[in-house]
Amino acid sequence: EPEVTQTPSHQVTQMGQEVILRCVPISNHLYFYWYRQILGQKVEFLVSFYNNEISEKSEIFDDQFSVERPDGSNFTLKIRSTKLEDSAMYFCASSDRDRAGHNEQFFGPGTRLTVL
Amino acid sequence: LAKTTQPISMDSYEGQEVNITCSHNNIATNDYITWYQQFPSQGPRFIIQGYKTKVTNEVASLFIPADRKSSTLSLPRVSLSDTAVYYCLVGDIRNAGNMLTFGGGTRLMVKP
Numbered sequence: 001e002p003e004v005t006q007t008p009s010h011q012v013t014q015m016g017q018e019v020i021l022r023c024v025p026i027s028n029h030l031y032f033y034w035y036r037q038i039l040g041q042k043v044e045f046l047v048s049f050y051n052n053e054i055s056e057k058s059e060i061f062d063d064q065f066s067v068e069r070p071d072g073s074n075f076t077l078k079i080r081s082t083k084l085e086d087s088a089m090y091f092c093a094s095s096d097r098d099r100a101g102h103n104e105q106f107f108g109p110g111t112r113l114t115v116l
Numbered sequence: 117l118a119k120t121t122q123p124i125s126m127d128s129y130e131g132q133e134v135n136i137t138c139s140h141n142n143i144a145t146n147d148y149i150t151w152y153q154q155f156p157s158q159g160p161r162f163i164i165q166g167y168k169t170k171v172t173n174e175v176a177s178l179f180i181p182a183d184r185k186s187s188t189l190s191l192p193r194v195s196l197s198d199t200a201v202y203y204c205l206v207g208d209i210r211n212a213g214n215m216l217t218f219g220g221g222t223r224l225m226v227k228p
Contacts, residue, residue, distance in 0.1 A: 004159075031213040043160060043203075043218040050213050058215075091159045095213070103209040104150075105216060107159025 002026045004108035006092050012114045013082055021077045021111045023092030032075045033093040033105060034067065036060070043091070049075065082115045089113075120204045125223040134191040136222050138204030141185050146208040149180060149187045154201045154221070163202075164189070165209075191224075199226045 005024045013019050025032050034046040048055040049067055066078045075094075079086055089112050093105040121139040128134045140149070148167050152160040164171055166178045166187070177190040191198060201221040207214065 033215070035216075042220055043154070043216075045215040045217065048213050048215055055213050056215055089157075093159070103214055104162045104165070107161065110157070110159055112157075 004092055004094055004106050006090075006108040006111050008111060009109065010112045010114070012116065015084060015115055016081050019079050019082055019113065021079075021090050021092075021113070023075045023077075023108055024073050025075055025092065025094030026096075026106055027073070029094035029096040029106070031055075031095045031103075032067075032069070033095075034077045035091045035093065035107075036088040037091065037110075038088045046077070046090075079113075082113075084115050087113055087115045120206055120219050122202075122204050122219065122222045124220065125225065127225045127227060128194055129227050130195055131193050134194050134198075134224060134226075136189045136191075136202055136204075136224070137186055138189070139186045140204070140206045143184050143206055144208065147206050148209050149178065149184075150205045150207075150209065150216075151176070151178065151189045152203045152205065152216075152218070154203065156200075160203065160216075160218070194224075194226045196226050196228065198224065200224060 007022045032049045035043050037043045045058050047057040047061045064080045068076050089110045091110045092108045095103050095105045150165040151163045153163050154160045164176050164178045166180055168180050171178045179188045201223050203218050203221040
């Protein structure tokens with residue numbers, strides 16, 4: 001069964017450093033997303049991406065964040081200057097419209113980001 | 117966006133049927149009801165989705181009354197591996213690419 005993959009599984013960085021989280025969505029999917037989950041809290045939407053541009057973004061997704069699809073398979077989330085409060089599990093997801101038009105999203109296993 | 121309310125936690129025993137109810141009093145005409153499951157340290161996983169009446173798949177059943185102000189996820193004969201957080205989401209997902217809005221979910225603990 002096809003699945004979303006993410007690397008690395010765990011990233012430790014110093015405050016102020018740049019990090020890039022990588023995702024390989026399911027190959028025939030067209031819509032891509034990033035969510036995050038701070039330990040013990042709910043899953044929060046960050047950004048959605050379609051046709052090489054951002055479709056929607058939340059208030060969390062400020063100027064420190066950017067997304068890119070550098071080639072036909074990867075989807076990346078960059079945090080330019082990490083803050084302590086960026087420590088969280090980051091989930092990538094992808095989806096494609098099925099025949100009924102319902103938007104089931106497939107999530108990856110996540111990258112745990114720890115900012116020291 | 118329709119707000120959802122579900123129990124914070126539930127306990128069950130192996131082999132029992134578990135029913136988790138979600139309230140969504142201000143659900144809109146175009147909203148669908150979707151349930152996701154999340155195991156510890158994993159991403160959420162789609163379980164089931166419906167608009168009205170009853171939907172059943174190989175994993176669960178979803179019961180939606182006529183007024184659609186609530187829904188019940190039913191897990192038949194749970195096992196220890198069903199221990200997870202279950203999220204009820206309500207939204208218009210007809211357009212592909214719509215964001216998902218997660219609430220706090222229901223933490224289900226299945227005991228031997």
